[in-house]
Amino acid sequence: MKNIFYSFKNSRKRDRVLQKLHLSFFLKIKNNYKTSKNIRKNKTKDKRFLEIGPGLERLPDFETLNIIDGEDVDYIHNIFKPFPFEDNSFDLIYASHVLEHVPWFLQADVFKELYRILKPAGQLEVWVPDGWKVISSVYEFEINGINNIDKDGWYRFNDEKDVVTWANGRIFTYGDGSDDIYHPNWHRTLYTPKFLTNLFKKAGFLDVTLMDESEVRGYNHGWINLGVKGRKNDKL
Ligand SMILES: C[S@@+](CC[C@H](N)C(=O)[O-])C[C@H]1O[C@@H](n2cnc3c(N)ncnc32)[C@H](O)[C@@H]1O
Numbered sequence: 001m002k003n004i005f006y007s008f009k010n011s012r013k014r015d016r017v018l019q020k021l022h023l024s025f026f027l028k029i030k031n032n033y034k035t036s037k038n039i040r041k042n043k044t045k046d047k048r049f050l051e052i053g054p055g056l057e058r059l060p061d062f063e064t065l066n067i068i069d070g071e072d073v074d075y076i077h078n079i080f081k082p083f084p085f086e087d088n089s090f091d092l093i094y095a096s097h098v099l100e101h102v103p104w105f106l107q108a109d110v111f112k113e114l115y116r117i118l119k120p121a122g123q124l125e126v127w128v129p130d131g132w133k134v135i136s137s138v139y140e141f142e143i144n145g146i147n148n149i150d151k152d153g154w155y156r157f158n159d160e161k162d163v164v165t166w167a168n169g170r171i172f173t174y175g176d177g178s179d180d181i182y183h184p185n186w187h188r189t190l191y192t193p194k195f196l197t198n199l200f201k202k203a204g205f206l207d208v209t210l211m212d213e214s215e216v217r218g219y220n221h222g223w224i225n226l227g228v229k230g231r232k233n234d235k236l
Pocket of ligand 1: 052053054055056065066067068077078079080095096097098101102184185218219
């Protein structure tokens, strides 16, 4: 025990751990400062649009929130936790291929939060990978020997075109290429059209409907894309 403590006390490992702790402490302060500054700056805008988990380019007129900072990120925040915004803040919230990174058992809480920060009659638009297409494809393969996976762009990560390997990639993702198994981009929820629609309805959204491809605002994920929109009640 004494030896382990001694070697930690005097090792490069200790330096690395301390360096990481310092970095994450200062990073947190820097991120909180940027987030609070942008909250104050944007609070008084008349019309407000928020994109959660944005892609490489900012959608015109949208404020952006991401778990990782970047040039085009206004708010650095993990959406597992309550949003840092007041009630009734946004006219429109757009979330494409981000909510599947939230654990399935936190989905209802996140939808409640999204409802809370929308203005009355504000709209939520959500795109996620369609788990029903994944399940149906596996079923078709197991029962009828039909391989449908080249309908989805992610077949390209799978030289053998193995259906269950593709399904695993689609359900859990291939990670972000950094070999970090704790990276936020792992998937934690599988959706079907009914499951996603019910999350909207349970949170109180009205006029809940499936969206079609023409309603994609940013990157179009193609065949696998499942989109649902809903509106907050227009009375406070
Ligand atoms: C697959 S990318 C989607 C990018 C783009 N919206 C699109 O449709 O192509 C997922 C995005 O969500 C962000 N993200 C993942 N987990 C998050 C979390 N817990 N809180 C906030 N953002 C998160 C990632 O950093 C990344 O920008």
